[in-house]
Amino acid sequence: MSTVLFWFRNDLRLHDQPALHAALTSGATHLLPVVCLPAPDERTPWCFARVGPHRRAFTAAALRGLQQQTTVLGNPLLICQAPPAAALPQLAQAVGATTVVCEDIAAPYEQAEIAALRAAGLQVRTVWHSSLLHPADMPWPASDLPGVFTSFRQKVERAGITPAAPLPAPAQLLPPLDVPAPVLQAVGAEQGAAAIQPPAPPQGSDARSSFPYGTPGCDGSEGAVLAHLAQYLARKLPHSYKDTRNGLTGLDYSSKLSPWLATGALSPRQIYADLKAFERNHGANDGTYWLWFELLWRDYFRLLHLQYGAGLYRARGLSELPLAQHNQRGFERWCQGETGEPLVDAAMRELAATGYLSNRLRQVVASYLIYDLRGDWRAGAAWFESQLVDYDVYSNQANWLYIAGRGTDPRGGRRFNPTKQAQDHDADGSYRRLWGTA
Structure with missing residues (x-):
């Protein structure tokens, strides 16, 4: 009898789950599906919560749905309020497992989590499955990725590369093993279960929201x-x-x-x-x-x-531009929607109230922080990480680098004029009135 731990990361689903498929076909006889929630008091270097209330609430809803699904399949998801480096080795020892299977995430924080598990003596099998096209299907190695998106897109389209068909959700999971109560307590299972319960009153139901995540x-x-x-x-x-x-x-x-x-x-x-x-x-x-x-x-x-x-997380990014001198007071006014620039303030108020912001406005407010307030782009990226319900580590980091001119874009940064953007996209002022800045 052997048990494998399946660690859900940014893949909270059963359909098209290559990593879960790998765990189910690994030859193990039992499966322990587990997720590890970030600590509520975890802070960024900029002294605010790494995961804010909107993002936390939306993820909790995803976990409630996933737990319901795994329960129907006879193996309820175990939700831990503890870091993976603390929780997973204890769980593995308790159920006699040596292997963890999980999604591969190519970002420093997430890679450090994997390194910590391996340092604790666990075998970790990572499976890449967050992209539409698999990196192995590209007509070049990762080191030769075209430096401009347009060239990348054109080469992909000329090569006729298309994604594989999605995998169906599994009809059943491997059976679970009981985890002793003291171990459940040590990994924060009780706190984890409480953390995904729907709040009262529900969050995310602001009538102005473009993505009211508290609604069905x-x-x-x-x-x-x-x-x-x-x-x-x-x-x-x-x-x-x-x-x-x-x-x-x-x-x-x-x-x-x-x-x-x-x-x-x-x-x-x-x-x-x-x-x-x-x-x-x-x-x-x-x-x-x-x-x-x-x-x-x-x-x-x-x-x-x-x-x-x-390299994408250096203060200079991929560039040799001088380091930004962070304008802390300007950054605080930006976060609070109190810069005095009506479109920017409306957008930042929407973000704070709802956890969502249109792509157009994300570019405008990022540009304003970097070029008008002379703020550190990394602080802006961290604020988006904290606030956005759709925070994605890859897209967030790369988009901020793109605006700041510290990525691969040959134009060296993208500055948006908020007055022109308001004229082009909010000519009647309705958006600014909605958020009390017009």
Whole structure:
């Protein structure tokens, strides 16, 4: 009899789960599915919570859905309120396991978690499965990734590279083993279970929100996102995606798939498979192409991490630009939506109130912090990590580098004029009025 620990990370789903499939077919006879929640008091170097209340609440909803699913399959998810380096070795010893299987995440913090488990004597098998296209299918090694996204996209399209079909959800899980009560207590299982209970009153139901995650249609679970994707396609909204994607308010101006992609409740390969079926039934156009285009951007940021790793997290990024001198007071005003720039303040108030912000406004506020307030881009990236319900380590880091001119973009930074952006995207001032800055 052998047991394998399956550690859910940013892959809180059962459909299209290559890592879980690897655990189920490993030859083990028992499985312990586990997740480790970040400590509520974990802080960033900038002295605020690494995971804020919006992101924590949305992830908790994803975990409630996942636990319900695994319970139906006879093996309830174990939720620990303890770091993986503390919880997983104790659990492994308790159930006689030596192997952990989990998602591979190519970012320094997440790589350090794996190193700590191996240092504790565990065998860790990591499986890459967060991208649409697998890195092994690229026509070049990671070290030769094109330095510009357009070149990457064109080479991928010319080579005709397409994703593999998504895997179905497993019909059953391997049976569990009992974990002794003292071990459950040591790994914070009771606190973990309490942490995913829905709050009262519900969070995320602000009527102004473009992604009201406290409502049933925007619940964090896998079931909710598969229903959301189905209705998005049924209403033929992909056809208008390119025309509406720069909107500022409302649920339908963009696909709103990013929150579920960020927690892993939704697989990008499932999006692609359903989108291609949509095109076969209803036709393709610029809008459907642009969804593919955005998924490729997401892949590109992942491949950049495979190429540069921790280099993307240096203060200088990949550039030789001088270090930013952080404007702490300006940063605080930016976080609070009190800079005096109406569009920026409206956006930052929306982010604080709802945990969501349109892509257009993310670029505007990032530019304002970097170029107008002379703030450290890393502080802005950390604030987004704390606040966004759709925080994605790869996309967040790479997008901030892109705006700051510290990534691979040859233009050396992207500065957005907030006055022009307001004229182009909020000409009637409705967005600024909504958030009390006009």
